[in-house]
Structure formats: C-alpha cells, structure tokens
Amino acid sequence: MQFTGRGVLVDVEGTTSAVAYVYDVMFPFARRGIEAYVTAHWADESFAAVREQFAADAGHELASPAELVAEAERLMDGDVKATGLKQLQGLVWEAGFRSGELQAHVFADVPPALAAWREAGVDVRVYSSGSIHAQRLFFGHTEAGDLSPSFSGHYDTTTGPKREAPSYTAIAADWSLAPSEILFLSDVTEELEAARAAGMQTALVNRPGNAEPTTVDPPHTAIESFAEIDLETVGEPST
Ligand SMILES: CSCCC(=O)C(=O)COP(=O)(O)O
Numbered sequence: 670m671q672f673t674g675r676g677v678l679v680d681v682e683g684t685t686s687a688v689a690y691v692y693d694v695m696f697p698f699a700r701r702g703i704e705a706y707v708t709a710h711w712a713d714e715s716f717a718a719v720r721e722q723f724a725a726d727a728g729h730e731l732a733s734p735a736e737l738v739a740e741a742e743r744l745m746d747g748d749v750k751a752t753g754l755k756q757l758q759g760l761v762w763e764a765g766f767r768s769g770e771l772q773a774h775v776f777a778d779v780p781p782a783l784a785a786w787r788e789a790g791v792d793v794r795v796y797s798s799g800s801i802h803a804q805r806l807f808f809g810h811t812e813a814g815d816l817s818p819s820f821s822g823h824y825d826t827t828t829g830p831k832r833e834a835p836s837y838t839a840i841a842a843d844w845s846l847a848p849s850e851i852l853f854l855s856d857v858t859e860e861l862e863a864a865r866a867a868g869m870q871t872a873l874v875n876r877p878g879n880a881e882p883t884t885v886d887p888p889h890t891a892i893e894s895f896a897e898i899d900l901e902t903v904g905e906p907s908t
Pocket residue numbers: 680681682683691750755758796797798799800803804807831
C-alpha cells in the first residue's frame with residue numbers, strides 16, 4: 670500500500686495493540702485500583718484537575734470520593750471514553766507500568782515499522798482515547814521495550830472526540846502539517862471517516878480480535894500489518 674506524506678497518526682487499541690490487552694488486562698487493573706487511588710489522592714492539589722474534569726464530563730460536581738468512584742464505575746460499565754475517566758485510569762495504570770506488572774502489548778510489525786518511518790524522516794504521533802499520560806506509560810513499557818522515542822507527539826480527547834472531524838483538523842494544525850500530508854491508522858471506521866472528512870489519508874487496520882468494522886462507501890484502504898505500508902515522503906512541510 671503506497672502513501673505519500675510526512676506524518677503518520679496511530680490509534681492504539683486495535684491498531685498498534687490488541688483490543689484484548691486493553692480490555693482483559695488494563696481495564697480490570699484500573700477497575701481494581703480506582704477506589705484506593707481516589708481515596709488516597711482525593712485531597713491532593715494535583716487531583717483537583719481530575720475532579721474538575723469528572724464534573725465537566727458529568728455536568729455536575731462529584732462531591733466525595735465515593736461519588737466519583739461510583740461515576741467512574743458507571744462510565745467503565747458502559748465503556749464510555751470520558752476524558753476524566755481516561756485521566757484517572759492513566760494515574761492508576763502508572764504504578765502497574767512502573768512496577769512491571771503491566772507491560773503493553775504491541776503487534777510484532779509495529780516496532781520495525783515505527784523505526785523505518787522515523788529513519789525515513791516521517792513524524793509519527795499517537796491519537797488515543799487513553800490520556801496522554803497513559804499513552805506515554807504504555808509506549809514506554811511495552812513487551813518490545815521502550816518505544817516512546819518513536820513518537821514526537823500525543824493527542825487525546827482533550828483535543829476532541831475521535832469520531833469528529835474538527836479533532837483531526839486541530840491535530841493537523843498543531844502538527845503544522847496539511848491534513849492531506851497525514852496518514853491516520855485506526856480500527857474504527859467512524860474515526861477514519863472523521864479523519865477523511867478533515868482531509869487526512871486513512872487506512873483501516875484489521876487486527877486479530879478486532880470487532881467487525883462498519884462498512885462505508887468508498888471503503889478505507891484496509892491493512893493487516895504496518896509492514897504493508899510503503900510510505901513515501903515528499904517536499905517540505907506545507908504549513
Ligand atoms: C493508551 S492505552 C489506553 C487505551 C484506552 O484507554 C482506550 O480507551 C483505547 O482507546 P483507543 O482510542 O486507543 O482505541
């Protein structure tokens with residue numbers, strides 16, 4: 670599959686990494702640790718931002734640790750990718766990644782592709798519902814080692830929802846690239862549609878264990894491995 674561009678934007682769950690790792694390992698780890706974390710850190714100055722984000726997401730104040738934990742559990746039950754929940758999950762995962770209990774899964778083709786793209790001068794960034802803090806921990810502690818130097822930028826839902834085109838416009842603007850110079854890789858058709866509406870190139874990543882993608886016309890180019898991507902870089906940044 671040949672693409673011409675200067676940047677590659679990657680989704681995480683179902684794209685660089687198995688859905689099962691996120692759902693069967695990371696989410697249960699967060700669920701087990703959230704109550705203790707919130708209770709221990711409720712009064713910390715640094716936790717105020719998470720409390721504010723939960724309140725903004727819920728549309729009302731969560732006045733006690735128990736209320737916030739109940740809201741987090743409600744969001745986790747529905748797999749709601751709310752910004753506050755994602756920030757809290759990242760904080761809980763931190764201890765697991767630092768102790769070695771969590772080691773992020775990445776598909777075998779990912780590390781060599783990242784290295785090859787960087788070698789070719791391609792700028793690679795991440796856009797995930799997982800918080801930027803969680804993304805850094807995740808790629809800093811993978812089964813293939815520390816992949817964090819492969820990425821020169823991270824975006825999460827503080828930039829905008831992944832299924833809305835203005836999020837991709839904002840990412841391209843922050844990146845100082847034209848959207849057409851960016852290839853977005855994801856397992857979720859709705860995310861690819863939003864990126865395509867913003868002018869990005871797209872490819873649908875079909876990994877083992879992914880849900881059946883929604884069909885659209887015209888379909889997105891589909892790949893099973895990053896090794897299928899032949900990326901040609903041209904010219905100087907356009908913006
Ligand atoms: C960055 S690791 C945590 C991933 C996560 O919490 C999640 O919800 C996955 O969402 P994605 O946008 O990467 O599909």
